[in-house]
Amino acid sequence: MVKVGIIGVGTVGSSVVNILQKNRDIIKARAGKEIVPVLGIVKNLDKTRDLDIKLSDNIDDVLEDESIDIVVELMGGVEAPLEVVKKALAKNKAVVTANKAMLAYHRYELQQYAKEIPIGFEASVAGGIPIIKALREGLSANHIESIKGIMNGTCNYMLTKMMKEGVAFDVILKEAQDLGYAEADPSFDIGGFDAAHKLLILASIAYGIDAKPEDILIEGIENINKEDIFFANEFGYSIKLLTIAKKTDDAVELRVHPALIDRNAMIAKVDGVMNGVSVVGDCVGETMYYGPGAGGDATASSVISDIIDIVRNGSNSPMLGFKNILENSVLKLKKADDIFTKYYIRIEVEDRIGVLSKISNILGDHDISINSFIQKQSSDTQNATLLFSTHQCFEKNIQNAIHDLGACDFIRKNPVMIRIEE
Incomplete structure (x- = not known):
């Protein structure tokens, strides 16, 4: 039996517990061992939760429990969860995280700190889409020529409505907030920062490049208006908040911004709250990955896939995809x-x-x-x-x-x- 402790039992954490319990038979068949959630950490114990799991408000109850094998970190934030993950690794516990912000700043530090202890982070990028496994495993024989992604559902929902229905930016932002797609303070999403964190994680796996959000070009969608929509429709474009990683010679450009793209391109057909990632490899050509980029069950699906992978394979897979640095091929970040x-x-x-x-x-x-x-x-x-x-x-x-x-x-x-x- 493998025991799991979950730090942060909100929407995603609750889904992790429920799926592990509901689908325990198929998960056991695929992992080879029974995987059991045994303890969840919450901020408020008085809040009613329909969960069949022991709860605590003390993180140390997970970290100090020697019977817990895998820690799932779903706290949010950057520095506080970093310290929690380090403590879990120091206790020789495997870690699974969905924390894109922490990884955008500290992924290389964690890779060095973890050494042979596995860290899974599939859920940190594009929710339920297995894009990290695709890059790290399925496309591992390829030089990655480019990655283009739509990886923020809030922006994609807003831009789709603006393009197809002519809705004004302020009107659709309010609608997105009412539907729960956008936060009360939507700047992290519409400013491009959420998508940038995800791009940096993918760029590390594809190119072995260590960049921080402050190092790359990031722009949001807040200045787009009806005239831009008119031009796009007139000339056969769609407007998307696009994440771009592109290799040219010994340099990689990393950027997040609104972009006009051919409306017939595969990536242009990703509409609404859905996410999509196009990856071009030198051997395989273009591959396309599509699915939900957020939501409790979709993100929990990725969390649990990492748990199963750890139970199956232990520490055999390198966190960021490279066991060795390629000689004479260190890539630099393009200005x-x-x-x-x-x-x-x-x-x-x-x-x-x-x-x-x-x-x-x-x-x-x-x-x-x-x-x-x-x-x-x-x-x-x-x-x-x-x-x-x-x-x-x-x-x-x-x-x-x-x-x-x-x-x-x-x-x-x-x-x-x-x-x-x-």
């Missing part, structure tokens, strides 16, 4: 200024003669050429909204051009830029 792609720009201007020529000259001064252009009249007839797409250029150039445009006297609002990913 954001060196990103080379196409761009969309929205500019609200005073509608007068010569404005378009001045904009073209500023873009040309920064080696940016215009690919397509639409002018839309504003409700205020003295102003117009100009929508451009560009040919490929460097990020540094587009940023400098936007800075110069923003200083012009004919600009009515700060220009907005969205990258086009093909």
Whole structure:
């Protein structure tokens, strides 16, 4: 028998307990041993919970219990759970965590600290989608050329409604909050930070690169409006909050931001609260992974898959996918200024003669050429909204051009830029 202690018995923790008990026969058949949840840690013992498991509000009750083999950490946060996980490892207990924020900052530290003690973290990225196992095991013979993911259900739900129904950003944000998809303070989701944490975890497995959230380009969806939706629909794009990891020579670019993508691409068809990840390997080509990115049962499914894997295989699988560092192939993080792609720009201007020529000259001064252009009249007839797409250029150039445009006297609002990913 393998005994499991769960620290944090909320939505996911409760699902872990219920699934382990409800599906104990098939889990035992697949793991080779019976897996039993024996103790759960909660903040408030007075809260009513329909769970058949002993509860405590003292984390040490799990950490100090020598009969508990595996600790499931579902606390949330960064530094406090890090210390809990270290204490569990020091007691020679295997750990399973769904904590993407902790891993975004401390995954390499934990790998070194754990040594041969297994740490499972499938549930930290894309909920019920087994993307970590796919990268670490199924695609282990491949050099990973790129990863593109939709890994925040809140943003994807909002953008899908905006694209398909024309709902305004503020309206759909309120709806997402009412439905429980968005928090009262939604900035972590709509600002791109949640998706960035997940991207960093995948990048470590794919490329062995140690980057922190502060090291990469992160932008959210808060500036997207009806004009951007119009342009996307007009030119055959979808707008998604996209996580991107892309290898070029000895560098990897890591970025999270809204992107215009071809509406016929597989990743563009991931709608609503669902998640999707496209991975391109040099041997296999493109593979696509789709499923629920959150929710108690879906995330618990990934937690339990790690528990079963630990019971089956012990410490045979390396945490971040590499048992040895590849000689002469240490990859570096590409600077954001060196990103080379196409761009969309929205500019609200005073509608007068010569404005378009001045904009073209500023873009040309920064080696940016215009690919397509639409002018839309504003409700205020003295102003117009100009929508451009560009040919490929460097990020540094587009940023400098936007800075110069923003200083012009004919600009009515700060220009907005969205990258086009093909």
